[in-house]
Amino acid sequence: MRLEILPVLGIGDVTEGDDLAALIATAAPWLRDGDVLVVTSKIVSKAEGRLVDVPADGPERLAARDEVLAGETVRVVASRGATRIVQTHHGFVMASAGIDASNVDKTRLVLLPKDPDASARTLRAALRERYDLDVAVIISDTMGRPWRNGLTDVALGVAGMPAIRDHRGEFDPYGNELQLTQMAVVDELAGAGELIKGKCDQVPVAVVRGYLGVARADDGEGARALVRDAALDLFSLGTAEATAAGLRAAATLTDGPGSAPAEPAAVERAIAAVAEVVAPETVFTHVTDDEVRAGMVAGIPGWPEQATGLVLGAPPTPVDQADLVRFGADLQRLRTALAAEGIPSALLPPPAGSTASAALAI
């Protein structure tokens, strides 16, 4: 195998209603079956009329831009300053929902194509039907990513080849079965195309020639296969946003006691975590479920069946009203520290006859 990456020159300015298949086939009469066309999403958006009029400058422009962004956003993933990383209605996570103000009049913004997989299928079908060309089509755009500086081009849409090349089940020469090796080849192809396209729209289409696995009869499942479900993603929220979510969760902690016994070391870690910030004489004591049931602590009102242990808390003595309020705050800190260890808890009145002022069922 050997690949060539070729620029399609002379496409010129694309405007709403333009026939992309005709523009590309005319500019590149040398296209062949099996070629992969990497098409910059911007010319697809322009041809499809995905443009919005906005003021050229001033606060009105910013307000209009915010409104356009809100319309493209399903959820905000992270923000800092003016930066907004959002998930789009397509499922892509990208800065500003991919809305772009470059390579367009100052009074317009370019949105991503509404359905880039459909755009890829439409272009592929037009090239097949009208120009007898069996190619794969990738609609590409530029994205940033966590952890690494610099942007790369990736695929928003694809037709005519699988988005992913799955090596699972293959064996290496040492007899090890390959695992976890699903390559996002359409992203690599999109990036390869970018290497000759540049950023100023003179070359909005690149052709990758020689890549195997193209020219399938069907369109394939599209770039949609690249969108990871947020529930499966370890980075579904920005760090600051997730930290704030943790604070909010702490504020509204409602968990009852858990059904599995809490690991004693984890309980001790939670007690240690708050030791520096609670009142100096506040003492928390961990009593295991076995000890409770063995009668070491009797007569706890409201002791729930499913509780698997107890933390007793005693405030400084003698206590006044302010001490009890402070002690309550300390107990809530401990509940939060337990939650950070994955241990739910419930506030109980103190056991009868004990010197404790309150108890947590865990």
Next chain:
Amino acid sequence: MRLEILPVLGIGDVTEGDDLAALIATAAPWLRDGDVLVVTSKIVSKAEGRLVDVPADGPERLAARDEVLAGETVRVVASRGATRIVQTHHGFVMASAGIDASNVDKTRLVLLPKDPDASARTLRAALRERYDLDVAVIISDTMGRPWRNGLTDVALGVAGMPAIRDHRGEFDPYGNELQLTQMAVVDELAGAGELIKGKCDQVPVAVVRGYLGVARADDGEGARALVRDAALDLFSLGTAEATAAGLRAAATLTDGPGSAPAEPAAVERAIAAVAEVVAPETVFTHVTDDEVRAGMVAGIPGWPEQATGLVLGAPPTPVDQADLVRFGADLQRLRTALAAEGIPSALLPPPAGSTASAALAI
């Protein structure tokens, strides 16, 4: 410009101490000045002896692997089940620190090269000095990424070209200055190389021919330029880890009152956030700094100079000891909700003569 991507065939098995420059130059006598060599990191690791002996299976293998991983890890970024996303000593964020068990005996693990930029420089220098070839060298590896399924190859090390192509300051045909457009071209080149290399080590080197900007006199700053400082990264921690960090922060909240006036709407949001979980008759009242200073609330012991407002809290009446403990817990919930809104607070005794049982300076 037109690019070719060519496989280097016939390199065969690489073992410790092998001379990579000789292996590559012999297998690819057709190399030319200006070519970009994309070299799979694994053969660099093997040649450099970055291998560790481990048991072939069983819990001993898992334990040994964990130990090796700990040695390569600077910090754990995210984990779920057996998955560990870590930052390596190079600064890269990747699963299992890039440690790999494929394409190697079952009793060995392959670590990443110790300094992939140095590896790239060494290989480049050897090809220049001994084979009179002026090429760029990219050391590549396979990485996953948030939000998108599938893996891509990216650059761990580079010599002979810049890691990033910076378009900032250029103008598009519409006169818009390009912003934020720094392309990680070495990652795109690494991905392009992967398209013909495959996963089974038969083709550990690809050559990209025709890419401009190669054959510089100097090595350049290396792939180190791609490592984003965690402090600048919006995704420096996994969502679950950051949420737990928020819970821990809530448990140990020590902030005093802030110096800037709290936005009243944010205070009201915090009060509303805990309304469902505090005791039904607990009432929180926001009093602004102006109102405090106007004498609406007098005689607050410990009122700090820098406080810019007050939240008064009254528990249900009549109160007993358990009510006060519960009320203290509710106050701590409110402090946490305020913190989630970015509003620091401090617990104070109630103002003299008020019916409040406690106050928060904000």
